[in-house]
Amino acid sequence: MRGLAVRLEGRLIRHAQVHRPALRWALPPGLDRRLTAARVTGFRRRAKYILMRLDGNDTVLLHLGMSGRMAITEGPPPAPVAHEHIVLHVEDGWRIALVDPRRFGSVHLVGTAAEDEHHLLRHLGPEPLSDRFDAAALAASLAGRRTPVKVALLDQRIVAGLGNIYVCEALYRARIDPRRAAASLSAAEIARVVPAVQTVLSEAIAAGGSSLRDYVQPNGELGMFQHAWQVYGREGQPCPDCPGAPPCPGVVRFTQAGRSSFACPRLQT
């Protein structure tokens, strides 16, 4: 969102092209006409949704899904890019394309005054970096739930914006086994989860932010946060926090709700 805001806030979209009728869901009819000649008045984020406000009281609700990205270039890209579904030509010559090979992303239009009433946003839980996400709120949301705590933290109604990587990393930092039933966590354990989530997200945002500085590079560099993973994607490797002797038994991987989980079998109990 910040990368888009730098190039779009206050600018006029000279021309917009929509190359596909649908991503995950049908795109709004006439989206290209609505975006063409629109001025972007501001940005906001809610959970994993980017909200781009246009003059005329419409807000574009954008989700990048699993494979979506915004390709930002000064003028046309040096070589054709596959899976460019929406292209915005900004008045100052910059070009912003929604690229999403798997097409799990989505775009909706919603009245600016009713953003949070949209069906995709209405049931979202608290923002994890806000003070509405605290141990008391999380305890209330986990109470009575027999689902694994990993699955509960992925539920956007409990806390909004955590994905698979960050849940794995947060539960490692909180020293909690992802397979534990949500309701089985003690108050002390829940009190560890909250700062673990916030630390992981803050570090990831800071590391991802470093990629925003070179987003103009034609090769589309990734963020840096993948180098900070302590358990995710590290099956069989020693975790970083186990004491040296005896050595860490190694990060284990297992499936929960169809997603890969990673954990240290010694530290996470």
Next chain:
DNA sequence: CAAGAATCCTGTCAGC
């Protein structure tokens, strides 16, 4: 109601 499975789609990588 809750929980798990299936689903949408393409790209990448490991193994043969």
Next chain:
DNA sequence: TGCTGACAGGATTCTT
């Protein structure tokens, strides 16, 4: 080199 299957940062909808 080419084929196959597993798997991938998500979230809804269907089934059990």
